[in-house]
Amino acid sequence: MSDMTLEKKIEATEAILLEVATSAAPGAVQVAWTGGKDSTVVLFIWRAVMAHGGRGSVRAINLDTGCKFTEIIAFRDRLAVEWDVDLTIARPNIVLKDYPLAVDPVSCCRELKVEPLQQAIRDQAATHLLTGIRRDEHPDRAGRKEFEVRTRPDHVMVNPILEWTEMDIWAFHSRFNLPFCELYERGYRSLGCQPCTTKPGEGAEERSGRDQAKERVMETLTSLGYF
């Protein structure tokens, strides 16, 4: 699979999304969209599949922890309008002022992201959640599947760009002239919450700017219902 050309990867992604479009109620499919480079590609292709089938506008869930970069929030809001995204912004039911942000990555991600995500899936009656995760970005994502049946609540997590590399993502952005958040131009390569994200050093890995304590507990977070 890793020898596939970008064209073949695009075709494979379209085939996965077409399968979702033909098997799910259009309003029950949500893109887990951060405004980041990967989920924006998924949103773009999903939008094209929906438009082609005359299925209406796309829906997306954004987990706004309250500590995202202002630049990504502004980008999200601008693109949501431009692309006519029916956007649900899910927020944690927590007062951040006294919250021990990032001290324990499992409880922080669980309370700020996993629980609001589960609530949003319930509230929106989503049956399918499309994500922007890629196999090559983290060892714990290497074995992920395109279609994952999840519980708490019941839904299918669909991962349509698992085979894509960081290079594929940017090649696609450039080919289709996709807009992207200005933080990438400033040297960020993987965007999470602000307290857990820095710029990677020269020649370092894509996610080296992400909080490494969190990187070590990715499998636990996924088992709790996270991406």
Ligand SMILES: Nc1ncnc2c1ncn2[C@@H]1O[C@H](COP(=O)(O)OS(=O)(=O)O)[C@@H](OP(=O)(O)O)[C@H]1O
């Ligand atoms: N806050 C929020 N809101 C909505 N969707 C989200 C969120 N965090 C993660 N995701 C989904 O998971 C994809 C991978 O994100 P990350 O690699 O940043 O995940 S992680 O935070 O490191 O676990 C991510 O795609 P990209 O952010 O484009 O890589 C989304 O599909």
